[in-house]
Amino acid sequence: MAEPILDVRDLRKVFRSRSALRPEEFVAVDGVTFTVPAGGSLAIVGESGSGKTTCARIVAGLVTASAGTVVLDGQQVVGTSVRARRQRARCVQMVFQDPYQSLDRRQTVAQCLAEVLAHHTTLDRAGRNARTDELLDLVGLDRSHGGELPRALSGGQRQRVAIARALAADPRLLVLDEAVAALDVSIQAQVLNLLADARAATGVAYLFITHDLSVVRHVCDDVVVMARGRVVESGPVERVLDAPQEPYTQRLVGSIPRPGWVPTRRGAGRAR
Amino acid sequence: MSARRVDAQPMDGAAVDGAAVDAADGDLLRIDDLRVELPGPDGHRPVLRGVSLRMAPGEALGLVGESGSGKSMTARSVLRLLPRGARTTGTVHVRGTDVGRLDAAALRRLRSRDLAMVFQDPRATVNPVRTVGDFLGEVLREQGHSRTAAEAEAGRLLAEIGVDRVERRLRQHPHELSGGLLQRVVIAAALATEPALILADEPTTALDVTTQEEVVAILDEQRRQRHAGLLFISHDLELAAAVCDRIAVMYAGTVVEVLPADRLHAEARHPYTRALLRARPGTVPPGARLETVPGRPQSAFDAPATCVFADRCPAVRDVCRTTPPEFRAVGTGAVACHLVPAEVLRG
Numbered sequence: 001m002a003e004p005i006l007d008v009r010d011l012r013k014v015f016r017s018r019s020a021l022r023p024e025e026f027v028a029v030d031g032v033t034f035t036v037p038a039g040g041s042l043a044i045v046g047e048s049g050s051g052k053t054t055c056a057r058i059v060a061g062l063v064t065a066s067a068g069t070v071v072l073d074g075q076q077v078v079g080t081s082v083r084a085r086r087q088r089a090r091c092v093q094m095v096f097q098d099p100y101q102s103l104d105r106r107q108t109v110a111q112c113l114a115e116v117l118a119h120h121t122t123l124d125r126a127g128r129n130a131r132t133d134e135l136l137d138l139v140g141l142d143r144s145h146g147g148e149l150p151r152a153l154s155g156g157q158r159q160r161v162a163i164a165r166a167l168a169a170d171p172r173l174l175v176l177d178e179a180v181a182a183l184d185v186s187i188q189a190q191v192l193n194l195l196a197d198a199r200a201a202t203g204v205a206y207l208f209i210t211h212d213l214s215v216v217r218h219v220c221d222d223v224v225v226m227a228r229g230r231v232v233e234s235g236p237v238e239r240v241l242d243a244p245q246e247p248y249t250q251r252l253v254g255s256i257p258r259p260g261w262v263p264t265r266r267g268a269g270r271a272r
Numbered sequence: 273m274s275a276r277r278v279d280a281q282p283m284d285g286a287a288v289d290g291a292a293v294d295a296a297d298g299d300l301l302r303i304d305d306l307r308v309e310l311p312g313p314d315g316h317r318p319v320l321r322g323v324s325l326r327m328a329p330g331e332a333l334g335l336v337g338e339s340g341s342g343k344s345m346t347a348r349s350v351l352r353l354l355p356r357g358a359r360t361t362g363t364v365h366v367r368g369t370d371v372g373r374l375d376a377a378a379l380r381r382l383r384s385r386d387l388a389m390v391f392q393d394p395r396a397t398v399n400p401v402r403t404v405g406d407f408l409g410e411v412l413r414e415q416g417h418s419r420t421a422a423e424a425e426a427g428r429l430l431a432e433i434g435v436d437r438v439e440r441r442l443r444q445h446p447h448e449l450s451g452g453l454l455q456r457v458v459i460a461a462a463l464a465t466e467p468a469l470i471l472a473d474e475p476t477t478a479l480d481v482t483t484q485e486e487v488v489a490i491l492d493e494q495r496r497q498r499h500a501g502l503l504f505i506s507h508d509l510e511l512a513a514a515v516c517d518r519i520a521v522m523y524a525g526t527v528v529e530v531l532p533a534d535r536l537h538a539e540a541r542h543p544y545t546r547a548l549l550r551a552r553p554g555t556v557p558p559g560a561r562l563e564t565v566p567g568r569p570q571s572a573f574d575a576p577a578t579c580v581f582a583d584r585c586p587a588v589r590d591v592c593r594t595t596p597p598e599f600r601a602v603g604t605g606a607v608a609c610h611l612v613p614a615e616v617l618r619g
Binding site: 047048154155156157184185186187188189190192193196211213214215217218219251252254255256257258259261262263264265266 | 434489561
C-alpha cells in the first residue's frame with residue numbers, strides 16, 4: 001500500500017450542550033480509525049447522524065476532535081493557528097454539498113480561483129490567469145465562464161467551480177462531503193467522470209462522504225460504513241458492498257432501489 | 273409487486289357534484305394537452321408544453337425527470353395549485369370532473385376529499401407548534417368525525433402504518449419526531465380522507481435509504497389496500513419503477529415516454545430515457561466512464577420548439593429540428609421520438 005496521505009486513529013468527538021441547567025453530552029464520533037493512501041479514494045458511508053460529516057470536518061480542520069490523532073501527509077495536525085490552518089489547507093481541501101451556498105455570489109469564477117491561487121502559490125498575475133484557465137479546462141468549464149457570477153451558472157456548473165477552487169491549492173487530499181448528492185442524474189454522471197479524470201490527472205486522493213452506495217462503487221477503492229458514530233464495517237468496496245458481513249451494511253445495501261427491487265416493511269418502530 | 277391491481281373505483285357522487293360529470297369517462301385522472309405559462313421578468317414563459325396523461329382507478333403512475341422538467345407543476349395543476357398569474361390551457365379531469373371549471377367550494381371539496389398530497393419535506397407540511405394529534409385530528413374532524421372519534425381514528429391510522437407508541441406520538445410535536453416518522457404522519461393524514469388519488473411529490477427524497485424503503489413500502493401497501501391511485505413524482509427511476517405500475521418520463525415540460533414499470537429497462541426507447549438509465553453509477557463496471565448526456569437539462573423555455581431533446585440527443589437527425597414528434601403508441605408503451613423505427617411501431 002502506498003504511503004498514507006491521511007491517517008486517522010481513534011477519533012472521538014463529543015458535543016456538549018451549553019445549557020447550564022441540563023448539561024448533555026452527545027458522542028458524534030466514537031473511536032473511528034481509517035487511512036487514505038496517497039492518490040487513493042476512500043468513502044465514508046452512513047445515514048444521517050452516523051458521524052460521517054463530523055469526521056470529514058475534523059479532517060478538514062473545521063471541527064476540533066475531542067480525542068484521537070489526525071496525521072496528514074506524515075505530519076500530525078495540531079493547533080488552529082493561522083499558520084497551522086494555512087499549512088493544512090495546502091494539503092487538504094473540501095467540497096461541500098450545496099454549490100449555491102459554498103460560492104461567494106459577488107465574486108466571478110475567475111476571481112474566486114485567483115484568490116485561492118494568490119493565497120497558496122507564488123504565481124504572478126499572468127501565471128494565475130494561466131492556471132485559472134487550466135483549472136477551468138480540468139473541470140470541463142468553458143473559459144468564458146471565468147467572467148460569470150455564480151448566479152449565471154447552473155447547479156452542476158457551480159459544483160465544477162467548487163471543485164476547481166478546491167483543486168487550485170494543489171491539495172493532496174480532497175474531502176467531498178455529499179458533493180454530488182444535490183445534482184440531477186445526468187449532471188451527477190458528468191461530475192463523477194470529472195472527479196475520476198481529476199484524480200488521474202493530479203494524483204489527488206479523495207475522502208468521499210456520501211449516503212449513496214452506487215456512487216461509492218463507482219469512484220472509491222475502499223469504504224468505511226458508519227452508524228451512530230462508530231465504524232460498522234470497512235474494507236475494499238467490492239468486498240463490503242457485494243458481500244457485506246454486518247447486518248447493518250446488509251440492510252443499507254438492500255435498501256438501494258434497483259431493477260427488480262421490492263421495498264419491504266420491517267418491524268414497526270425501527271425508525272426513531 | 274407482481275400483483276398489478278386495477279380495481280373498479282366506487283364512484284363517490286357527493287364529492288363531484290356541482291360540476292359536469294362525463295359518465296363515459298372511467299379514468300381516475302385524465303390530463304389533455306396541458307400547457308402552463310408562468311409570468312417572468314420578460315413576460316410569460318412556458319413550464320408545461322402539452323402534457324397528456326391518463327390514469328386508471330387504483331393505478332400507480334411514476335412521473336420521473338430531472339429538475340425543471342415539469343413533474344411538480346403537473347401535479348400542482350391537478351390540484352389547481354399554480355402560482356399567481358399562471359396561464360393554463362388544456363384540461364385536467366379527476367374522475368370525470370373538469371378541475372378547471374370547479375367553483376371555489378367544489379375545488380375545496382376536491383382538494384380535501386378526492387385528492388391528497390404528500391410533499392418532500394414533512395416539516396413544511398405539519399404545523400410545528402401543534403401536536404401530531406392536533407394535526408391528524410384537524411384532518412379527521414374536517415371529514416365529519418367528532419373530537420373523540422377523531423382521536424381514536426388518528427391512533428388507529430398511525431398504528432396501521434407501523435408507528436409505535438401511538439399514544440405518546442399523538443402528544444408529541446413535530447420537532448420530537450425523526451423525518452421518516454413525521455413523513456409517515458403526513459401519509460397517515462393523506463390516507464385519512466380516503467382519497468381516490470394520492471399525489472406524492474418526492475416523498476422520500478429527504479430521507480435516509482433504509483427509511484425511504486420503509487416509507488415507500490407503507491405508501492405502496494396502504495394505497496393498494498384502499499384502492500387509491502398514486503401519482504408518484506421522483507427523480508429516481510429505479511425507485512419509481514419499484515412503486516408504480518407505469519412510468520412517465522418528462523423532459524422540458526413534456527412527456528417523452530410512457531411505459532410499464534417492469535419493462536423500463538427492457539423497452540425504454542426514447543434516447544433521453546435510455547440516457548437517464550445509463551447515467552446512474554452502478555450501471556457500468558466500477559471505474560468505467562459513465563455515459564453522460566452532453567449539455568445540461570433544459571427547461572420548457574430553453575428547449576427547442578420541435579423535439580425538446582434535439583439539442584442534446586446523441587442520435588439527432590434533421591427531422592428532429594424541423595417537426596415536433598408525435599406521441600405514438602409503441603409496443604407496451606408510448607414515445608415521442610422520430611427515431612423510433614416504423615417496424616417497431618407495427619410490432
